[in-house]
Amino acid sequence: MNLTTDAPIQIVAFCCRYCAYAAADLAGVLRLTYPPDIRIVQIPCTGRLDTLEVLHALEFGADAVMVAGCLEGDCHFQRGNIEARTRVERIKEILSQIGLEAARVEMFNMSSAMGKQFAEAAQEFAERIASLGPSPLRDSTYEIKAEFEM
Amino acid sequence: MSDVSSNGYKSGSRLERILRAGHFAVTGELGPPQGAEINVIREKAELLQGLVDAVNITDNQTAIVRMSSIGAGTILVQEKLEPIIQMTCRDRNRLAIQSDLLGAYALGMRNLLCLTGDHQSFGNHPTAKNVHDIDSLQLVQMVVGMRDEEHFECGDEIKETAPRFFVGAAANPFGDPFEWRPYRLAKKVKAGADFIQTQLIYNVERFAEFMDKVRELGLHEQVYILAGIGPLKSPGMARYMRDQVAGLDVPDAIVDRMTHATDGIDPEDKKARRNAWRKEGMQVAIDLIKQMREIEGVAGVHVMAIEWEEAVKPIVEGAGLLPRPEPEPLPTSGSETE
Amino acid sequence: MIVAEQKSLEEIKNLIADMEKVLVVGCGTCVTVCFAGGDKEAGILASSLRMSTKLDGSTKEVTHITVQRQCEWEYIDPIADQINDADIVLSIGCGIGVQAIAERYPETVVVPGLNTTFLGLPTEQGVWEERCAACGECILGITGGICPIARCAKQLLNGPCGGSQNGMCEINPDTPCAWQLIYDKLKSQDRLHLIMDVQPPKNWSSSRDGGPRKITREDLRLAVEDSE
Numbered sequence: 022m023n024l025t026t027d028a029p030i031q032i033v034a035f036c037c038r039y040c041a042y043a044a045a046d047l048a049g050v051l052r053l054t055y056p057p058d059i060r061i062v063q064i065p066c067t068g069r070l071d072t073l074e075v076l077h078a079l080e081f082g083a084d085a086v087m088v089a090g091c092l093e094g095d096c097h098f099q100r101g102n103i104e105a106r107t108r109v110e111r112i113k114e115i116l117s118q119i120g121l122e123a124a125r126v127e128m129f130n131m132s133s134a135m136g137k138q139f140a141e142a143a144q145e146f147a148e149r150i151a152s153l154g155p156s157p158l159r160d161s162t163y164e165i166k167a168e169f170e171m
Numbered sequence: 172m173s174d175v176s177s178n179g180y181k182s183g184s185r186l187e188r189i190l191r192a193g194h195f196a197v198t199g200e201l202g203p204p205q206g207a208e209i210n211v212i213r214e215k216a217e218l219l220q221g222l223v224d225a226v227n228i229t230d231n232q233t234a235i236v237r238m239s240s241i242g243a244g245t246i247l248v249q250e251k252l253e254p255i256i257q258m259t260c261r262d263r264n265r266l267a268i269q270s271d272l273l274g275a276y277a278l279g280m281r282n283l284l285c286l287t288g289d290h291q292s293f294g295n296h297p298t299a300k301n302v303h304d305i306d307s308l309q310l311v312q313m314v315v316g317m318r319d320e321e322h323f324e325c326g327d328e329i330k331e332t333a334p335r336f337f338v339g340a341a342a343n344p345f346g347d348p349f350e351w352r353p354y355r356l357a358k359k360v361k362a363g364a365d366f367i368q369t370q371l372i373y374n375v376e377r378f379a380e381f382m383d384k385v386r387e388l389g390l391h392e393q394v395y396i397l398a399g400i401g402p403l404k405s406p407g408m409a410r411y412m413r414d415q416v417a418g419l420d421v422p423d424a425i426v427d428r429m430t431h432a433t434d435g436i437d438p439e440d441k442k443a444r445r446n447a448w449r450k451e452g453m454q455v456a457i458d459l460i461k462q463m464r465e466i467e468g469v470a471g472v473h474v475m476a477i478e479w480e481e482a483v484k485p486i487v488e489g490a491g492l493l494p495r496p497e498p499e500p501l502p503t504s505g506s507e508t509e
Numbered sequence: 510m511i512v513a514e515q516k517s518l519e520e521i522k523n524l525i526a527d528m529e530k531v532l533v534v535g536c537g538t539c540v541t542v543c544f545a546g547g548d549k550e551a552g553i554l555a556s557s558l559r560m561s562t563k564l565d566g567s568t569k570e571v572t573h574i575t576v577q578r579q580c581e582w583e584y585i586d587p588i589a590d591q592i593n594d595a596d597i598v599l600s601i602g603c604g605i606g607v608q609a610i611a612e613r614y615p616e617t618v619v620v621p622g623l624n625t626t627f628l629g630l631p632t633e634q635g636v637w638e639e640r641c642a643a644c645g646e647c648i649l650g651i652t653g654g655i656c657p658i659a660r661c662a663k664q665l666l667n668g669p670c671g672g673s674q675n676g677m678c679e680i681n682p683d684t685p686c687a688w689q690l691i692y693d694k695l696k697s698q699d700r701l702h703l704i705m706d707v708q709p710p711k712n713w714s715s716s717r718d719g720g721p722r723k724i725t726r727e728d729l730r731l732a733v734e735d736s737e
Contacts, residue, residue, distance in 0.1 A: 073549060076556040118518040119557050120564040158563055261663070265710065287670040290662050290680045301663065305710045308667040312707055324710065343671035348692050351669075354705065358667060362707045370671060417674040 030150050032059045033078040034087040034143070037067045039097035040133045041089030045143075047136030055143035059087070066090070067128075068101025075112055075126060082159060085125040085150040087143065092130045102130060122153055178502045181318065181365060182337035184281035185253045186225040188498035190366065190395045195464060196471030197492050198255060198368065198397060199223035199483055201247075203238035212243050216250045218480040222487050224495060225282055227368070227473070230257040234294025241275045248279040255339065256280050259288025264304035265313065265324050272314065276334035283336040284368060285310040307340060308362050314338050315363030338363065342396075343370040344381035345420040353384040359394075366395040368473040371412075374420040375462050382468050391468030398463040401475040402482045403452035405445075406430040428455060453485050460490040510630065511539040511603045512637045513546065513623040518557060524620040525569070525597055531558065532595035533622070534588070534610065535575035536602035543637055545623050546601030548575035554601065554622065579606025585613055592617055628659075645715030645722065651703045653694035658711075660687035666708040 036042040042063045048055065060083075064070065067090030075086050088109055090102035106128050113123035129142045180187055189196050199219050204211045219226055226247060230240040244254040256275055258268060272283070287307045291299050305313065305324075313324045314336055321333040340359040344352055356367065372378045378398070385391055403409045406429040413421035432451035433444045456474070463469045472490075476482040487493055515521075525531050533555045541547030551573040562569040574591050576584045579602035592598055592614050600607040601622040611619040627639040642659040648666075649656060658664050662680050668688030672679025676689040695701050713719065 073552045119561040306665040309710045
């Protein structure tokens with residue numbers, strides 16, 4: 022397996038429309054920097070998080086998947102983010118069984134006003150994954166296919 | 172078909188004759204070894220000689236493999252100590268049960284206790300298939316049918332020497348649902364049980380409540396009820412039985428008696444403490460037996476001194492039950508042997 | 510419904526070890542409802558196997574397809590091409606589905622991805638409990654609608670045993686005692702007389718003990734043309 026050590030970390034972020042996506046948007050408006058190789062996928066609520074799509078992201082080139090939703094107790098759809106947290110735990114178990122590090126998928130909570138926190142979370146997560154290294158599945162020249170981009 | 176043989180008894184066993192004569196019966200218990208050792212059984216039998224009217228031999232109790240009840244029973248017959256063989260429904264189907272009973276009768280056994288059996292997940296072979304082809308009530312009915320109607324469960328006639336057992340069943344006055352237990356006992360009587368041995372009793376009040384209902388249903392006149400009594404070895408044992416064993420009711424007052432048995436004894440003197448506990452444990456058993464004799468409908472006691480057969484003598488003696496009566500000899504009709 | 514659970518990924522990998530092209534076949538009926546072998550689970554398993562075998566050093570080609578039901582020929586016949594294209598079929602239908610594919614495609618190697626466990630229902634989302642033992646002689650009419658063959662650990666017909674405590678079975682404090690349930694139900698309906706008599710021994714010959722079972726309905730069989 023050919024891995025180049027300076028290949029940039031590729032992250033797919035599933036963000037809920039009402040909070041996390043809005044926060045990401047706000048981060049952009051505020052011109053806050055966070056790693057450029059974070060592809061954001063908007064979903065109506067993190068409760069809609071699809072395990073299979075997370076696996077596909079990792080299978081087809083992502084080094085990690087970030088899941089960002091509303092603050093607990095403030096989910097726009099009541100409990101979606103609570104269900105998502107359980108689902109993320111389950112995905113971590115599946116990753117361990119596959120042989121990937123469970124830390125490659127993580128859940129974050131924030132409100133729509135928290136642009137700064139979105140940028141910080143994205144930065145922190147990217148650094149965490151960088152120290153883990155690129156995904157052992159990745160071929161050096163492979164990049165995430167366009168269909169995962171917004 | 173009459174349910175007594177030509178000599179007037181169902182089985183002619185010593186236990187049956189003692190109960191029929193109106194004596195307060197005493198039965199004991201013996202656990203067979205986890206191996207094929209004969210002498211262990213002989214030694215335990217010797218400890219119980221003259222103290223009890225008959226001895227239960229457990230059948231893979233708590234689903235741990237031990238020598239079979241019938242195998243050990245054969246040795247007791249040789250030692251002239253009357254066995255009550257136990258048969259669970261967990262390990263054998265109706266063919267094996269009937270077959271084993273024919274053998275047991277041929278080898279001289281005359282008393283049988285019919286049980287459901289602890290689930291195999293409790294024992295040392297939890298991956299085994301459990302049988303439960305029939306349940307304990309159907310077993311009682313089947314064995315009574317073999318004796319009184321001289322046919323097998325399938326209806327075929329037993330052409331030669333039908334086994335004639337004195338048939339017992341167990342009762343748990345403290346199991347749930349509590350209100351249903353006397354009715355379940357009624358079912359066992361209806362199935363034809365001759366005697367009942369209860370689970371260990373420590374809560375006399377609750378047992379008396381159970382017996383009220385039993386008498387109301389008239390069951391005490393149709394079946395001989397033997398109350399289960401067992402000596403405690405320590406307060407730890409009492410607490411364990413109170414908290415961890417399903418189907419047992421050990422009142423706090425009894426746990427307290429055991430705890431206070433070592434009042435005034437040096438906490439470092441392990442031997443003295445142990446002796447004090449055991450002495451109190453036996454005294455508790457003696458007191459319970461005396462209370463059982465006061466309850467109408469109780470025809471005897473079943474003393475379970477598990478792995479402590481030496482306790483049986485002081486208990487039975489302390490309760491004023493020695494010497495054991497000699498039963499009426501069997502009328503010489505020829506078919507029964509003592 | 511039939512309730513099953515997926516085998517561990519490790520066990521599944523051992524079953525497909527020597528094969529290159531794997532077809533995961535999902536089932537759209539019972540195992541979808543218990544989240545063990547439906548289309549989503551088939552996709553997840555296929556992706557997991559591709560990633561895992563890649564990490565092991567030799568990527569397997571794993572595809573997946575789901576049919577409405579694996580237990581009927583007309584649903585598994587249309588996927589003949591995909592099946593014949595594969596080196597091995599990993600069926601995540603119940604044991605019946607696995608065998609149906611194996612029987613219909615006798616040259617194909619078929620392995621199970623699930624452990625089929627029992628007949629039951631979801632008592633709440635995410636929890637399934639056994640209810641029926643398929644004994645062939647249903648007595649629910651006299652036990653208040655609660656089955657002692659499936660739900661009593663000792664399959665008693667004259668229960669409960671002495672180990673019933675606080676309405677729970679001796680083998681597990683979370684397992685309700687079936688006979689407590691039967692007693693409560695019949696008592697509440699004033700029908701305790703149903704359990705006052707001694708139930709005779711069960712005829713087990715209609716259950717699995719009597720051998721593998723078969724039902725034939727001549728009135729439903731398609732008429733066969735008389736041969737010349």
